[in-house]
Amino acid sequence: MRVRRLRIEAFGRIRDLDTGPEPLPDVVVALGPNEAGKSTLARFLTTLLYGFYPASRDRNPYTPWGEGDAQGSGVLHLDGGGCVEVERRLRSTPTGSLRSGDTEDDLRNRTLPWVDHVPLKVFEEVFSVSLADLAGLDATTWEEIQDRLIGSMGASDLRPARTVADELEAEAGELWRPSRRGNQRIRDLRAESRALRERRRDAADADRRLREAVRQRDEARRLLKEAREERQRRKLAVARVERLEPVRRALRRIDDLRREAGDTDDLEGLPAEPDAALRRLDDDVRARAEAVADARSAGRDPQAAVDAYTDDARRLVGRRRDIEDHLGRAAGVAPQRARIGALLQELSDLDRRLETTAADVLATPWSEVPAGPLHALPVSELRSRLRDLTRAREDRRVAESALGRATAVPVPEAPGPPRTAAAALLALGAILLAAGGVSGVPAATVAGVAALAAGAALLAAAARPTAPRPAPGETPEERALAEARSTEADARTGVESLLREIPVAPAALDEADAALAASLERLQELVRDRQERERALAGLQEDVARVDRDGRGLAALFGHDPDADPGALTDLLERELRRAASLAEAAGAAERELDRLRRQEARAETARAEAAEARDRLRTRLAVHGDGDPERGVDVVGRRRRAATRAAEARADLERAHPDLDDLMARIERAEAAGEPWTLDDEELARIKADVESLTEEIEGLVQRAEAMDAEVGRLEERETADSVDGAIATLDEEETRLLRQRDRKWVLAQLIRTADRRFREQHQPDVMRRAGRHLAHLTGGRYDRILADETRDDGPFHLRGPSLADPIPLAPPLSTGTLEQAYLALRLAIVDHLDEGQERLPLVLDEVLVNWDEARRSRGMDALAAVAETRQVFLFTCHPEMADAMASRGARVLTIGSGT
Numbered sequence: 096m097r098v099r100r101l102r103i104e105a106f107g108r109i110r111d112l113d114t115g116p117e118p119l120p121d122v123v124v125a126l127g128p129n130e131a132g133k134s135t136l137a138r139f140l141t142t143l144l145y146g147f148y149p150a151s152r153d154r155n156p157y158t159p160w161g162e163g164d165a166q167g168s169g170v171l172h173l174d175g176g177g178c179v180e181v182e183r184r185l186r187s188t189p190t191g192s193l194r195s196g197d198t199e200d201d202l203r204n205r206t207l208p209w210v211d212h213v214p215l216k217v218f219e220e221v222f223s224v225s226l227a228d229l230a231g232l233d234a235t236t237w238e239e240i241q242d243r244l245i246g247s248m249g250a251s252d253l254r255p256a257r258t259v260a261d262e263l264e265a266e267a268g269e270l271w272r273p274s275r276r277g278n279q280r281i282r283d284l285r286a287e288s289r290a291l292r293e294r295r296r297d298a299a300d301a302d303r304r305l306r307e308a309v310r311q312r313d314e315a316r317r318l319l320k321e322a323r324e325e326r327q328r329r330k331l332a333v334a335r336v337e338r339l340e341p342v343r344r345a346l347r348r349i350d351d352l353r354r355e356a357g358d359t360d361d362l363e364g365l366p367a368e369p370d371a372a373l374r375r376l377d378d379d380v381r382a383r384a385e386a387v388a389d390a391r392s393a394g395r396d397p398q399a400a401v402d403a404y405t406d407d408a409r410r411l412v413g414r415r416r417d418i419e420d421h422l423g424r425a426a427g428v429a430p431q432r433a434r435i436g437a438l439l440q441e442l443s444d445l446d447r448r449l450e451t452t453a454a455d456v457l458a459t460p461w462s463e464v465p466a467g468p469l470h471a472l473p474v475s476e477l478r479s480r481l482r483d484l485t486r487a488r489e490d491r492r493v494a495e496s497a498l499g500r501a502t503a504v505p506v507p508e509a510p511g512p513p514r515t516a517a518a519a520l521l522a523l524g525a526i527l528l529a530a531g532g533v534s535g536v537p538a539a540t541v542a543g544v545a546a547l548a549a550g551a552a553l554l555a556a557a558a559r560p561t562a563p564r565p566a567p568g569e570t571p572e573e574r575a576l577a578e579a580r581s582t583e584a585d586a587r588t589g590v591e592s593l594l595r596e597i598p599v600a601p602a603a604l605d606e607a608d609a610a611l612a613a614s615l616e617r618l619q620e621l622v623r624d625r626q627e628r629e630r631a632l633a634g635l636q637e638d639v640a641r642v643d644r645d646g647r648g649l650a651a652l653f654g655h656d657p658d659a660d661p662g663a664l665t666d667l668l669e670r671e672l673r674r675a676a677s678l679a680e681a682a683g684a685a686e687r688e689l690d691r692l693r694r695q696e697a698r699a700e701t702a703r704a705e706a707a708e709a710r711d712r713l714r715t716r717l718a719v720h721g722d723g724d725p726e727r728g729v730d731v732v733g734r735r736r737r738a739a740t741r742a743a744e745a746r747a748d749l750e751r752a753h754p755d756l757d758d759l760m761a762r763i764e765r766a767e768a769a770g771e772p773w774t775l776d777d778e779e780l781a782r783i784k785a786d787v788e789s790l791t792e793e794i795e796g797l798v799q800r801a802e803a804m805d806a807e808v809g810r811l812e813e814r815e816t817a818d819s820v821d822g823a824i825a826t827l828d829e830e831e832t833r834l835l836r837q838r839d840r841k842w843v844l845a846q847l848i849r850t851a852d853r854r855f856r857e858q859h860q861p862d863v864m865r866r867a868g869r870h871l872a873h874l875t876g877g878r879y880d881r882i883l884a885d886e887t888r889d890d891g892p893f894h895l896r897g898p899s900l901a902d903p904i905p906l907a908p909p910l911s912t913g914t915l916e917q918a919y920l921a922l923r924l925a926i927v928d929h930l931d932e933g934q935e936r937l938p939l940v941l942d943e944v945l946v947n948w949d950e951a952r953r954s955r956g957m958d959a960l961a962a963v964a965e966t967r968q969v970f971l972f973t974c975h976p977e978m979a980d981a982m983a984s985r986g987a988r989v990l991t992i993g994s995g996t
Contacts, residue, residue, distance in 0.1 A: 096171055096209060096935050097121065097968045098140070099178070103167035105159035106142075107135035109992075120988050121964035125972045126979040127992030133972040134225075136992065137940050140970060141223055143169045143181055144937070145215045146204040147189040155185060173209060174935055181207065211937040221926055226943040228922075229916050256848050263845035267838045280834055288827045289558065295820040305811040312804030318798040326790035339766065342759050344748050352742035356735050361720075365736075369717055369729045376710035383703030392694035397685035397692070404682035411675035418672050424642045431635045438632040445625045452621065456614040458598045466622065468596035474616045480589045481607055487583035494576035501572040510955045866925035867918075871895075874917045874955055882906070882918060893918070913947045917956070917970075920944060924963065936967040943973055954981070961985045 099118040103109050109132045125133050138157060142148075149155050157167050166184035173179065180194040181202070191202035206215070213222065220228070316529035335807060366372035411418070504576070590607055603611055646665055715723045721728025750756050864882055872880040881896040883903055894903035895910075904910070906918050931937055940958070945953045960969050960982075971987070973979060979989045 096173055096937060098143075098169055098938060098970075099172050100121075100170040101136075101139070101143075101167070102169070103136075103139060105163045106139045106165050106167050107157040108132050108141070108160055109135050110159070112136075114990060118170075118469075119968075120986060122961060122969050122971070122982060122985065122987035124982045124987045124989045125970065125980045125992055126974070126976060126989050128974055131974075131992045133974070134942065137223060137942055137970070137972055139167060140938065140940055141215075141218065142183055143167070144210045145206050145218065146191065147183065147185045148215065150189045150204055152185055152187055158185065164275055171207075171209075210937055212934045213930055213937055221923055221930065222937055223940040223942075224920070224923055224944060226916075226944060226946060229919050240467075256851070260462040260848040263841045263848070267841040267845065284827050284831045284834070287823055288831075291820055291824045291827065295817055298817045298820050301811055302817055305808065308804055308807040308811060312801060312808055315797055315801040315804055319794060319801060322790050322794045322797060324793065326787055329849075339759060339763050342749065342753060342756070343763050345745065346545075346760070346763075349742050349745050349749070352706055352738050352745065356739035356742060359735070361741050362732060362735065362739075365713075365716060365732055369713070369732050373710065373717075373729075374711060376706055376713065379706040380710060383706055386699035387696055387703060390692050390699060394689055394692045397688040400681045400685035401689070404678045408675035408678045411672055412679045415672060415676065418668055421642070422665060422669055422672075426644060428639045428642045431639055435632060435635050435639065437627050438635070441628055442625060442632070445621055445628070449618065449625070450904055452614060452617055456600055456603045456611060456618075458600045461618070464598060465596065469615075469619060469622060471594065472597065472615060472619065474612055474619065477590070477593050477615065478609065478612045480586065480593065481609060481612055481888050484583070484586035484590055484607055485704060487579065487586040491576070491583045492577035494572065494579040498570075498572040498576050501570060547845050571801050591808070652898055863925050866928055867921045870921035870924045870959065871918055873959055874921060874952055875914070876951065879914075879918070882922065893922075913949065913952065916944065916947055917952060920956075927967075938968040938970055939963065940970045941972065944971075945978065946973070946975070953978070957985060958983055961987075 097119070100116070101112065101114045101119070103112040105111075125136055135157065142157070146154055152158055152164075155165065156252050164184055164186050166182070167181060168182040170178060170180050177195065182192045183189070183192070183202075189204035191204060193200045193202045193207070210218070233822070307951055351370075420596065449461045453464070457464060587607075591604070594604070597615070599611070599615075603614075717725040717728030719728065720731045754760055864884055868881040871882055875897075877898065879895045879897040879900075883894040883896065884892055890905040891907050892905035896903045906915065908915075927937075927939060945956050948956060957978075960971065963969055971978075971982060979987075983989050
């Protein structure tokens, strides 16, 4: 198994760690300072394989610091081929998923199926090794590892074989042994059996006395039953005379009333007071008729409101949306009308300003100036050409002034500087420089430099050619003046070409300067402002005209003068619309009221008809009972109903007085069926009551006798019976037999386990120790080449051998810490290879295991880890950069775990 990628969103202090898409190699070094999260990353590897333990967010120490869930994932490449992705997350309960290809399984918190051959406890003790764990393998720990990893092949839930054998022998000895030492269950059972056989004789005598007591108790109960039955018969005779006879008379009276009432089924549905019911129905019919008349009268005013809503008003309401839209637009153009007046005033003001500005620069009124050329005039280019013209004029004036001065005073030709003076200054400078360099005087040096510079300037001036003399008849000033005049003419032509379509006043053109350009630019701005206002005015006038047209159309539609003032038409339409809307609203309310009144009238008419029909049905039924006369029927029905009512009341009174009435009636029926008398004279009644008292005294004596026999039987039943003692003896015999078999079985099992354990250790332990010796020989450079295990020695379970040692030495101080750690690491590497041989190879996690080693052994240790990485992936955690670099040179990848991770 190889871990190819790790992603940790949050785990302990680590957040947002991702090793990236590049697969992790077989050796991975986690480098970081102390408390940077290296141990946390090592724990995450264990969690990825086995799940969260503890599986509670509150108790798990790696719940993220702050908010959020502990979660992360990893990509694993299996030795048998294939790649899976595992994701773990700890919320209130742990969850997990396992993805392989296109399938995804719910992992929950289960161990991965490829690592269950090594339990979590074994992985934490052997596969994940820290520096503290590396030096802590004492004799007790070795026994535990030996029993768990070798004896039970890494199953941490199985107990060591030797411990189980010892316990089985101890349990067998507790059952029985030849000597009498200690507690022995079988000997105790045999003693209990002897005591039970002695108690059986007493139990047999108690059984005989119990049977006699039961016979006497049953006889007393039989006599008690017969006395109670006789007393009950005599009590019934007294009760029949004193209690049943009044009930019997009342029942006969109820039967007479029921016969008078007759069969009341034909009275079903008739009122208890038929005459009162007829009067109520007559009153109801009259009241319903009055309600119908009231509803008809109340509909007159709503009908008038409906009639007031004329067709003209309906047409107005029908065009309500159009009228309201026109009213809204008419209200909206009121500011536009005001704006039109303002724009007209602004246009008038602009016309005056245009007249004033045009009078200064144009030869014609501004209204006659073509708008196109004025708009197209490039003012910036005009300013540039006017500046050129201004400069040309100045140049011409300067040339004219120079020509005037040249004509008045001739200018003599200046002689060139003498070459001899230049040569003298150069020679003097050279002498001064030489003197300053010899004497070290700075002033001489500075003077020499100045003389050289002056001589060079004179020499250059002497070499400059002299200006040619003018041709006969044309002076330089005349040529300059001619050129200036030509330039001025060209500049004027350029200005005139831009203004050729604009009637500029000749005086303004003669004085063409920046003021001309500013005036023309101002004219452009004023004309643009005027055009913008004309466009705005046209748009506003069009909107207002459209609204006015719509208003005149609506006015004509409803018969008003379309030529009237638009504002007056708008006000008229608004008033008439409000009036029509008011009429419509009143008509709608009136329609609803009329509808309500019609429904009320219909309900009242229906109620009147139903009341009349109910009255007629009642009179018809009463006439049936009165031989065709409803009035006589009222008397007959009333008399029968009163009889039925009295019968029901009498029955209810009887039931209240006698809650057991049904039982009394049953007794009366039985007495009548038996022909028993319902009357007794006083002497006979007194004799029967005396017999009842005598029987009561006899019953009390029999009850006391039966209770005494019950107590005797109970006392005797509490004692042991012979059967129970026989059962206990049989149980003890069976238990003794079972325990003898169990003791023999435990003893045999203990011997079998010891034999199997010895054979298994002989087969597997040497292989583990040989592998450990090979690892140790490589790590120590051959100084030690074997590790021996002997739990019986007093100086420790492990010893080392080497070529230079005469005898094995204990793996304990005074050996150095580094040597101890190398030996323990060799043991763990051998145990790891033995545990998952033939299974999925689990990664090896080592935390600072090489820190106490010298340079040579550390280098061999790194080579050993690189060799181990050929069969299993190795994760090495360290805070030493040089160790990380050394492992990187052996093909490892270094993951830097920073303090902020």
